[in-house]
Amino acid sequence: MPDDITAGRAVGFLLDLIDPADADRVRARVGLPRPAPEDLREARRRVPWELPRLPSAVVLWMLQEDDTELNAVLWRLLTERDTALRRAILEGVPFGPGRVLPVEVDPVLRDDYERPPVPGRVARLGLVAALRDSTTMAAARQSASMVYRHEHWRTIAAADRENSLPGYVRWTLAVRPDCPPSLRAQFGTHRKFAFRVRQAGVTTSPAEYALDHGPARDALKVLSRGHVIFPNRIAEAEDGLRPLVRDHLGGHExxxxxxxxxxGTFHGTTAELVMTAGAIA
Structure with a gap:
């Protein structure tokens, strides 16, 4: 039996991918009760205390919900390095594909938090010039904090095509959840660059995240809250995992x-965990 509630929920997420009768039998075998219905708002309130640091892709899927309440939850998960996303949330920037209308800002965020000040180097030089002048990681992050609207990304793409931006800037922007995939590809495909992007948790789809992101325990904890934090994308993750789970685990108690x-101790991906458990059994 899993050793805590969130780990139990992670196993439960996989069990929901097999036949319900088989799942009930397995639950009895491993001592895992069927989860009780929960209130969406209460479930979201607990998210910051239940989940590990979120990969870049998961943050993007949360933003793409364009949900006022969910943005307030995400705010509590962001760090000091996520100043640009905090600006976007406070300004109601939409992220969902095709959406142009602003997202309503949570009243608590709107009333209790001020927008971060414009960095002096950007105010003095302008955005593109400040980015080109960023010769350290700290300077790159500071300047890049003013890149958070669609028009900003278009400006950056054009500037980089004209003359490549400094490496620190490209790295800082490429690992951002909201960096357009076309611009990330434009920045380069060097092995070290690709490693940093992968390390930040940038994936092409929920299915890729579900199968290839590790450690499995953390990935499954996030996926088990998918219906709460990115409901419009969780089905893609389920569809990616379902054939693997049915083939290697099925109803085999x-x-x-x-x-x-x-x-609790497996360091590989979810796909590797499923295949390993099936092979051992």
Whole structure:
């Protein structure tokens, strides 16, 4: 049986991908009760205390919901390096594909938080010039904090095509959740650059994240809250995992017992965890 509530929920997420009758039998075998219905608002309120630091892609899927309440939850998950996203949330910048109308800002955020000041170097030089003048990571992050609207990204893409931006700037922007994929590709495909992007948790789809992001325990904890924090994309993750789970675990009780035991210490991806549990059983 998993050793905490969120780990139990992670196993439950995978169980929901198999036949319900088989899932009930497995739950009884591993000592995992069927989860009780929960209030969406209360579930969202607990998210900042339940989940590990979110990968870049997951932050993007949350932003794409364009949900006032969810943006307030995300605000609490952001760090000092996420100043640009905080600006975007406070200004109601929409992220959903095709959306142009601003997102209503949560009253608490609107009333209790001021927008971060414009960095002096950007006010003095202008955005593009400040980025070109960024010769350290600290300077790059400071200048890049003013890149958060669609028109900003278009300006950056044009400037980089004209003359490549400094490496620190390209790195800082490429790992951002809201960096357009076309611009990320434009920045380059060097091995070290690709590693940094992958390390930040940038993935092409929820299915790729579900299968290839590790450690499995953390990825499954995030996916198990997918219906709460990115409901419009979670089905893609489920569809990506479902064939693998049914083929390697199915209704095999011993395989699920092995998976529950491995979950806490397994360092590989979810796909590797599922295949390993099935092979051991």
């Amino acid at each position: 011993e395989a699920w017992a092995v998976l529950a035991q491995l979950l």
